[in-house]
Amino acid sequence: MSAARRAPHSALAGALQELDRRTRTMRPRRRAADLTRPEPDPAGPQGPPPHVLPRVVPAAVVVTDEESRTVWQYPTPFGLSPVVTAVVEGDGLVLAVLEEVTARAVTVRVWSLAPRRALAGPGVRVHLTASAPS
Structure with missing residues (x-):
């Protein structure tokens, strides 16, 4: 018997039940049209690197x-x-x-x-x- 079923009213049991529920549900799949578009870069567009000389570590x-x-x-x-x-x-x-x-x-x-x-x-x-x- 799982810990969530042994003590149904404890805070830990509620957290374990929610975790169990989340692991059993499937995430929505991406549509085929979405697969052809590249995902945007979360860091934003990458420009040329700044003109900084690399630091040499002795x-x-x-x-x-x-x-x-x-x-x-x-x-x-x-x-x-x-x-x-x-x-x-x-x-x-x-x-x-x-x-x-x-x-x-x-x-x-x-x-x-x-x-x-x-x-x-x-x-x-x-x-x-x-x-x-x-």
Whole structure:
């Protein structure tokens, strides 16, 4: 027996009955004449793209040193500290920690979390991107 039938006067039962009713009814089909006309674009007519230069997001792949740390200096400095993403390449449970983010560089340290928490060591590759804050 469904929940809607067990307690017919509850609010949940009414919602379940309405949902059941809606799933059983068919939507009206489009007529053949409507199929030949394209549907209007909800965003409106598309004109030429605005004359805006694409934003280039600096990215790099860096390698950790003996202290499991790496420093990446951006190709061009930012006005403020940028938004930085770091993704560690490799197997296992590892974590990239942003130790310091400035307008000119970011310092990243990589930790291994399994089997125990410890520095990941040298030679770990980290993929970094930096973009201006919005």
